[in-house]
Amino acid sequence: MRKLLQSQRQLRQKRLAAIKKGTVALIDLGSSKVMCLVVSLTEIDQINSFSTGKSDRGVSFRVIGASTTKSRGIRDGEIYEMREAESAIRTVIQRAQKMAGCLIENVFLTFSSGTQKSTLISSSIEFIQREVTELDIGHVLSKVNLVNDDLKREIIHALPVNFSIDEKHGYMDPRGISGSKLSVDVNIVSIRSDIIKNMVTCLNKCDLSLAGIALAPYVSGQSSLLEDEMQIGVVCIDLGASSSSISIFFRKNLIFSESIRIGGQHITSDIMQAFQISFLAAERLKVLHGGLMPANSDDRETIELPENNTDLYADRRSITKSELLGVIRPRVEEIFDSLRTLLDRSDFEFLPGQKVVLTGGGSKLANILDFTSIFLAKSTRVAVPMRIQGLPVSTHGPEAAAAIGLALNLAQPQDELWDFKAPFEHEGDELIRRTWRWVKSNW
Amino acid sequence: MNFLKSNDPAPSRLYYKINRLFYRLWFRLVLIIVFLVASILVSKKFLFKDIDLNAEIRFLSEESSAIYKGLTELSITRISVKGAQESLKKEIITLIENAATEGFSALKAQALREKIEDIRKVKKAFVKFSTDGLVNVNVIERKEAVVFFNNDLYEVLDSNGVILSIKQNYEGLSSFPLIVGRDASKNINALLELVNEIGAYQSEVLYYEWVGERRWDIHMKSELVFKLPENNLNRGLKVMRMFLRESNKLSKTVFSVDLRNIDKPIIKFRKVPPVKYIGTNTRGLSG
Numbered sequence: 001m002r003k004l005l006q007s008q009r010q011l012r013q014k015r016l017a018a019i020k021k022g023t024v025a026l027i028d029l030g031s032s033k034v035m036c037l038v039v040s041l042t043e044i045d046q047i048n049s050f051s052t053g054k055s056d057r058g059v060s061f062r063v064i065g066a067s068t069t070k071s072r073g074i075r076d077g078e079i080y081e082m083r084e085a086e087s088a089i090r091t092v093i094q095r096a097q098k099m100a101g102c103l104i105e106n107v108f109l110t111f112s113s114g115t116q117k118s119t120l121i122s123s124s125i126e127f128i129q130r131e132v133t134e135l136d137i138g139h140v141l142s143k144v145n146l147v148n149d150d151l152k153r154e155i156i157h158a159l160p161v162n163f164s165i166d167e168k169h170g171y172m173d174p175r176g177i178s179g180s181k182l183s184v185d186v187n188i189v190s191i192r193s194d195i196i197k198n199m200v201t202c203l204n205k206c207d208l209s210l211a212g213i214a215l216a217p218y219v220s221g222q223s224s225l226l227e228d229e230m231q232i233g234v235v236c237i238d239l240g241a242s243s244s245s246i247s248i249f250f251r252k253n254l255i256f257s258e259s260i261r262i263g264g265q266h267i268t269s270d271i272m273q274a275f276q277i278s279f280l281a282a283e284r285l286k287v288l289h290g291g292l293m294p295a296n297s298d299d300r301e302t303i304e305l306p307e308n309n310t311d312l313y314a315d316r317r318s319i320t321k322s323e324l325l326g327v328i329r330p331r332v333e334e335i336f337d338s339l340r341t342l343l344d345r346s347d348f349e350f351l352p353g354q355k356v357v358l359t360g361g362g363s364k365l366a367n368i369l370d371f372t373s374i375f376l377a378k379s380t381r382v383a384v385p386m387r388i389q390g391l392p393v394s395t396h397g398p399e400a401a402a403a404i405g406l407a408l409n410l411a412q413p414q415d416e417l418w419d420f421k422a423p424f425e426h427e428g429d430e431l432i433r434r435t436w437r438w439v440k441s442n443w
Numbered sequence: 444m445n446f447l448k449s450n451d452p453a454p455s456r457l458y459y460k461i462n463r464l465f466y467r468l469w470f471r472l473v474l475i476i477v478f479l480v481a482s483i484l485v486s487k488k489f490l491f492k493d494i495d496l497n498a499e500i501r502f503l504s505e506e507s508s509a510i511y512k513g514l515t516e517l518s519i520t521r522i523s524v525k526g527a528q529e530s531l532k533k534e535i536i537t538l539i540e541n542a543a544t545e546g547f548s549a550l551k552a553q554a555l556r557e558k559i560e561d562i563r564k565v566k567k568a569f570v571k572f573s574t575d576g577l578v579n580v581n582v583i584e585r586k587e588a589v590v591f592f593n594n595d596l597y598e599v600l601d602s603n604g605v606i607l608s609i610k611q612n613y614e615g616l617s618s619f620p621l622i623v624g625r626d627a628s629k630n631i632n633a634l635l636e637l638v639n640e641i642g643a644y645q646s647e648v649l650y651y652e653w654v655g656e657r658r659w660d661i662h663m664k665s666e667l668v669f670k671l672p673e674n675n676l677n678r679g680l681k682v683m684r685m686f687l688r689e690s691n692k693l694s695k696t697v698f699s700v701d702l703r704n705i706d707k708p709i710i711k712f713r714k715v716p717p718v719k720y721i722g723t724n725t726r727g728l729s730g
Binding site for chain 2: 069087088090093094097103206
């Protein structure tokens, strides 16, 4: 526990140091593209945090540089070829630096991993009837059993999602509420630790320092979901290139997040194999002509296949749109079938909100909205991420949801387990803290 | 789902690192310095390879010194000295002319002023150069106040005790009060007040002696000596003036009037005839 707190606090310190410098880069390390946003930061008053470990200041930001490149050496959200991944990061960083006109030293990283695992852990403490204090919150959080069954996993997020006092649930900020028993549910999101190590190594090779990390499903949800949706319960489906993930939000907290290792690239791969064309041509075919809902005209609508050879006398091949849909739809059905299994496991059906929000590059596929509504039998919408200041229009789309979400998360991060001080960390300074708090509240 | 080029060129590791360095200020400064040095070296090597830099520098220094010389010669056409007597005026003009030949510039008025102030008779000097070559010197001269007989020499002092000139004999100095005694030159202001108080009897005084570093004796030409008190000097002088006025006929027989205790003056009478001429006796009186 102490080790985890120390390592996460170090990362928090790095985050604060990076914010103080005024310019940071946000990198979305995807399987199809690597995106970098350079944001200039200004400190403002924080409004949504009640943890003692964090500074009272939030940040406002403005995008001053953006660049995207094709992903290399990254598969299923993991680095497979270090040199290739390094060159992809170098490309985006250099371009973003040129656009921003300043040197990038600290980066915040987001990515989606197929090894992502979300676990809800509860803990509780009992005390004599009195008002709950910050100390009690730290105490109950320190009781959370974070012992990993698998030592090869690294905890990325530990979000307190629900506080209960004397069996009454749904408290967001339990301070000042009287009771004798305080319970908390913490959503622990973890991934395989070697993935992180590889990414940090890759960043170090590019002379960059990691200042923060967040998982793509979580930050995508933050940028794509509306506040009301997050309050009553919503599932955000991020259709990435090599993985698809779901993140369920309830009472503005991430309560569940998982991913599967199938994504848009598998659809492209299917098209490539079915029609024996290049990957790029298959991608082009998917984007321009792909769809999910068959129409009467599909049998008559022919699509010319791009040929790899340059023989002018060879006949150009063509396919009908229904043939293309016949390749795309089964794979999409497979993806959504797997996602439905995850949803069933997450008990999403018991939440008051039953909305599905699609985001990520895969959500651009034609008719996906109708398909999802029918397939999952839920109200669905395709989200466009929140507009942020200075972001180029060309970069603003569902595929940028993770990067934009990371910027929002950087500006006003949600309280995590390590933002609260455990009782063993309070030794000595509590009297000074109390005195300072009293002086602050009275003057 | 995008059309990003598969052959999107990535910068090499070296190019990337150099590119990052360009954002650092110190690296830019180093580059600018290296560029300037390289430019100078290249131009020296190829463009100005026949030019001997040492010879050029020598030539430039000679040229500049010639211009400088011309400027100094031009700068002094006339010298005007005000506030000084003729002898001092001549001395100052000679000094400025000598300094001009040494090659001082019009900018060094301060140095010239210091040189003028080094002359003993000059109390303060103001020097101004004008563009037409006129040197204006305003001088506050030190006035000769007393003659101090010291080590068989006659030192002419001003009111502050500054030695203005030293002479072997007393000729031509009789208009100034003669003082003797150890550290007498440090009490000239007091003496001048004393002389002023004596008034018309000044002409009868032979010399003033500073005794025991605390009080004055006045030696009259008639060999009469007035021993003045340390304090109540004015009262002593009043008594002295009264004595001189009232007992003019007795003065030849009186040897000294001791006024050190002003309430009980002591008059001593002469037993031996007076010495005729002071010039022979003043020798050896110095403190």
